[in-house]
Amino acid sequence: MRASRLISVLLLLQSRETMTAAELARELEVSPRTIARDVMALSAAGVPVYADRGRRGGYRLIGGYRTRLTGLSRPEAEALFLSGLTGPVQDMGLADAVSAARLKVLAALPPDLRDASARAGQRFHLDAPGWFTEAEPPPLLAALARAVWRDEVVELRYRRGREVTRVVRPYGLVLKNGVWYLVAHVPESPSGGPASLPGSPEGVTADRCRTYRADRVAAVTPTGEHFARDDAFDLLAFWTAGVSDFLASLLTDHVTVRLTPLGIRALPNAVAPPAGRIALDAAGEPDELGRVVTRLPVESLEVAYGMLLRLGPEAEVLDPPGLRAQVAEAARRMAALYGPGAERP
Numbered sequence: 001m002r003a004s005r006l007i008s009v010l011l012l013l014q015s016r017e018t019m020t021a022a023e024l025a026r027e028l029e030v031s032p033r034t035i036a037r038d039v040m041a042l043s044a045a046g047v048p049v050y051a052d053r054g055r056r057g058g059y060r061l062i063g064g065y066r067t068r069l070t071g072l073s074r075p076e077a078e079a080l081f082l083s084g085l086t087g088p089v090q091d092m093g094l095a096d097a098v099s100a101a102r103l104k105v106l107a108a109l110p111p112d113l114r115d116a117s118a119r120a121g122q123r124f125h126l127d128a129p130g131w132f133t134e135a136e137p138p139p140l141l142a143a144l145a146r147a148v149w150r151d152e153v154v155e156l157r158y159r160r161g162r163e164v165t166r167v168v169r170p171y172g173l174v175l176k177n178g179v180w181y182l183v184a185h186v187p188e189s190p191s192g193g194p195a196s197l198p199g200s201p202e203g204v205t206a207d208r209c210r211t212y213r214a215d216r217v218a219a220v221t222p223t224g225e226h227f228a229r230d231d232a233f234d235l236l237a238f239w240t241a242g243v244s245d246f247l248a249s250l251l252t253d254h255v256t257v258r259l260t261p262l263g264i265r266a267l268p269n270a271v272a273p274p275a276g277r278i279a280l281d282a283a284g285e286p287d288e289l290g291r292v293v294t295r296l297p298v299e300s301l302e303v304a305y306g307m308l309l310r311l312g313p314e315a316e317v318l319d320p321p322g323l324r325a326q327v328a329e330a331a332r333r334m335a336a337l338y339g340p341g342a343e344r345p
Helices: 002-015 021-028 032-044 074-080 086-091 095-102 116-123 141-150 235-250 261-270 273-281 301-314 321-338
Strands: 049-052 058-061 124-126 152-160 162-176 179-185 209-213 217-226 253-259 292-298 315-319
Touching: 002 021, 002 032, 002 058, 021 032, 021 058, 032 049, 116 162, 124 235, 141 152, 141 162, 141 179, 141 217, 162 209, 162 235, 179 235, 253 261, 253 301, 261 273, 261 301, 273 292, 292 301, 301 315, 301 321, 315 321
Parallel strands: 124 162
Antiparallel strands: 049 058, 152 162, 152 217, 162 179, 179 209, 253 292, 253 315
8 A cells, every 4th residue: 555655656746846745645645744754765765855845845856757667558548548537437347447547647658658548539438427317337338348449340239129230340439418329330241231241441431330329239249350440530520420310310210199288398308308309399289278299209119108107197198009008008007006995005
């Protein structure tokens, strides 16, 4: 423990011109007395630490001294540039690498690792998670992150109503509103469909990339092949330009509903933002009770069922009949639980 703290003191002094004992103590969560002992230990070990006296004094290293104790590995160097995002880093299985990197964070990187920042930026754009969400990370997120870091071609089994299999080149991960997405390049076969084997290196364009929800990935199988990353591909630009189109592409089905005035106000909080906005824009004129009929775009009827249950009696499903029957059955079960004669605890 003390050895790690001594290294931390040394790296802090190396990265800043002067630091007082109080500043070092706050940074390392120890007492100023402990810092004084640590500085004495460094000096005894031959580190040229000098103490300036006076109100503006402090500890500093003499003569531009720089330590060779960084020992930063490539995974630690690359994880360094994500270290401020503790939750997402842990979800991706990088917590140990970040923990090690924090001891060395303020030291200068050696020349052969100076591309670490660019590599991190090329592979990960971490959007802010949603408010009040504590969702568990997708079980295969760490496997997807490993494939992204290693530029490794993988075979995905993916659920979207039915399960499909795709061989993809994973280019990046995006965290949007608490949901993880994989951005992957899908090579095409001569017939225009997805290729069963990785193709030769080629330019990556937006129309050849696909976005997958990480929580719907059922399996990740490395193929043993690696791909040559197109350095011109900009993950942030791709996501920013394609996010609206992507969200619209998810909404492939429609449900006709009748909303009460309370349901109209609650709709934006019960469904995905673009779906709620589209439905309210398409709403007809209110009837004598203030209710409106509209078409709600949804990702699937299964997803629609869960969303509409949140609205309870403030939303009535008019179409399709199968979904209306599902909601009606849920209402009957609720009535059996809470109606007159229901068993009480």
